[in-house]
Amino acid sequence: MMSLTELDDDTVRSMSIGALFSDFVGKINSLDFHRTDDLLVTASEDDSVRLYDIANAKLLKTTYHKKHGADRICFTHHPSSVICSSRHNLDSTGESLRYLSMYDNRCLRYFKGHKERVVSLCMSPINDSFMSGSLDHSVRIWDLRVNSCQGILRLRGRPTVAYDQQGLVFAVAMEGGAIKLFDSRSYDKGPFDTFFVGGDTAEVCDIKFSNDGKSMLLTTTNNNIYVLDAYGGEKRCGFSLEPSPSTTIEATFTPDGQYVVSGSGDGTLHAWSISMRHEVACWNSNIGVTSCLKWAPRRAMFVAASTVLTFWIPNASKSTADPGNTDPEAGPQSEHISQ
Template identity: 90%
Template sequence: MSLTVLDDDMVRSMSIGAVFSDFVGKINSIDFHRKEDLLVTASEDDSVRFYDIANAKLLKTTYHKKHGADRICFTHHPSSVICSSRHNLESTGESLRYLSMYDNRCLRYFKGHKERVVSLCMSPINDSFMSGSLDHSVRIWDLRVNACQGILRLRGRPTVAYDQQGLVFAVAMEGGAIKLFDSRSYDKGPFDTFLVGGDTAEVCDIKFSNDGKSMLLTTTDNNIYVLDAYGGEKRCGFSLEPSQTTNIEATFTPDGQYVVSGSGDGTIHAWSINMRNEVASWNSNIGVASCLKWAPRRAMFVAASTVLTFWIPDNSKLNAEPGSMDTEPATQSQHISQ
């Protein structure tokens, strides 16, 4: 279903439309292509999987036993991705790989990080990308060259994100500090710093809204904050059930009006940012959803744990009462209707 204007009723009607349960282990990360109907996943079974989201169809699976598959994101090309390594990092130093899904080739290795990459994002406007690692560094790269283009040293677990225009990037670090950099002159240092008031938990995920006006932060304590991206003021915040071993992920809807997130108790929640109220709550049916993203151009989000689920509006529920939105998992063979 192509994206139309979202409202509370449509958000409440979201239900599972397709399920893929053939993973062996947890799904580590997921990413949608910005312009094509494609999804990529990286999981603990060392697989990278490629999906057609318009038809809920698995297109391709590749295995990466030597390096593993941890964080993943699309480049601008619909059949190439950047993937971080889980295995042999100390011996090879190959913390990141530029992969062609078309012909199963590694186009380039990127060496530099000494420990696992925990945050990865691609510039929306050029061939630059950023990685944040447990070695307390953020590295800036260019797909066209092997060498690192810039390094930021910082305290704590770094998390990185570009805004949708590619002009600004944000780096979260120890103590709930968010530093904003001009992506063209980051070597001059941050031009602004925000503090998430009172919460010193580490930020494990940052996202900018499509209009660039808001930032979405998720912390290791399962708190969610929506900040004004210009002044840093907190627009709203939500607390979720803690999860002992899994960081959760939250997502903006493409119109920037709603936030959807997993929770430590295995539920999924949606909130209206402007009204600051919860719009819907569902049983995820897959346990704690550690990966959750809304598709850029569709009325669809994907939630993943050890199982991948596609959520789409259920027309039969659009006029139902909010309290009657219980969902049941579909079988793996069910596909999303176009």
């Protein structure tokens, strides 16, 4: 598989499905890449957690979690351990989060505290801290080595959380399109900055920082996507996609921070150049509405998932395709949100 080099429009436009896994029973709820190893983990409605070798497009291991289910998932720093949130029995067990070893299918630790489903989960890139945002209107900060919560932020609305790539700052989105930035070493002092996505009061369902820390990517529940300046909060560009009432979509930066790729409510996938503010490609994914989508940290590839998991890689023979639409059957073009 091609390693990540400087991406350009032609390479992005040439992306096509290189591998497909369709043995899931139900929707894939979330997925995550390991930061340094060629590994991908998925959590699905069929209560499965699956580990993949992305360099060889190979399923390595499947574990089932019938008691708790598998909802949000992220890697820890160790390549065979993950944090997974629960879908079942939250009322009776209170075990909203588990620290799992994929190596021997053991639960290393339970984390109790959230009263409702966890909808956002992320691991610090620099230490054993991680954060979870729940429909109980709280963000909790944890340490892998300790059962008890290390800090709680109470807020309004559906919380969404993300660390920047240096682990020094984290962002929390809340009701009314407000994005609050905290110093991860002194979050108890409150946010040091607050941004508002002007005119859009839809809840933010996903936040990502670019690798260089200069940009933030927001996806809202009404399928609008915004790229903000991470220092001042100014909107660099925005895109409006087809609605998907029962499914939230996910967008992703490319590792160089120059492109955004996203699903859409009509089942298509889209890629845009941030600097040029134009659409580079539109693909018919043929897998339904993509609810999970992430670009690999060190590879020229991204993965997209609905009830099917697809690996997308460059296809040299397609690099001269029409930039407006790389599939003649693809749906309508996305709408650009004016600045």
